[in-house]
Amino acid sequence: MGATGLVDILARYLHIAGVLIWVGHNWANVVTRPFYRRVLPDDPPEAIREVLLAASKREHGVFRHASLAVLATGLLMLWNRGEVVEALTLSRPAMWIGLGAWTGMLMLLNLWFVLWPHQKKTLGFVPAPVEERLRCTRITFVSSRVNSVLSLATLLFMVMGAHGG
Numbered sequence: 074m075g076a077t078g079l080v081d082i083l084a085r086y087l088h089i090a091g092v093l094i095w096v097g098h099n100w101a102n103v104v105t106r107p108f109y110r111r112v113l114p115d116d117p118p119e120a121i122r123e124v125l126l127a128a129s130k131r132e133h134g135v136f137r138h139a140s141l142a143v144l145a146t147g148l149l150m151l152w153n154r155g156e157v158v159e160a161l162t163l164s165r166p167a168m169w170i171g172l173g174a175w176t177g178m179l180m181l182l183n184l185w186f187v188l189w190p191h192q193k194k195t196l197g198f199v200p201a202p203v204e205e206r207l208r209c210t211r212i213t214f215v216s217s218r219v220n221s222v223l224s225l226a227t228l229l230f231m232v233m234g235a236h237g238g
Contacts (some may be wrong), residue, residue: 084150085150088150090139090142092139092143094135094136094139094237095136095139095143098136098222099220102217102219109210109214109215110210112207113197124211129196133189137184137205137225143177143181151170165200171234171236172234173230173234175219176223176227176230177221177231180220183216183223184220187212187216188216189211191213192209192213
């Protein structure tokens with residue numbers, strides 16, 4: 074096995090791990106909070122506040138950065154196969170994997186530019202008045218649900234692209 078083969082195996086492993094973290098976090102959120110509630114998270118007790126905030130920031134950081142790892146490894150695998158242009162222009166036979174890449178990119182943009190800026194306020198990572206934080210709870214809920222629904226299409230397209238759709 075050459076260096077290209079080893080890079081492809083490593084990229085696939087990181088891609089799948091990133092998808093499990095990113096999409097898994099979305100769906101865990103759906104399962105634990107199936108309905109919208111206009112409430113803010115409880116403030117942790119002062120004695121453990123810093124520890125819980127650090128853990129929450131780390132969890133959300135891993136989740137967000139997994140999305141970047143998925144995009145980077147996906148593009149790397151397409152590059153190694155010489156299919157980047159065909160996939161991103163939705164040309165056959167890379168159309169399905171290209172649709173998966175585009176829906177994944179929509180999810181990534183939604184995460185970084187809609188969900189995360191509002192979630193920082195909701196979770197209290199960024200100071201905001203209570204009414205603003207409550208407004209952000211709805212935006213983060215809807216944005217998260219959009220990504221959960223898009224993840225179903227993304228996974229379907231990726232599987233179809235990899236297994237002869």
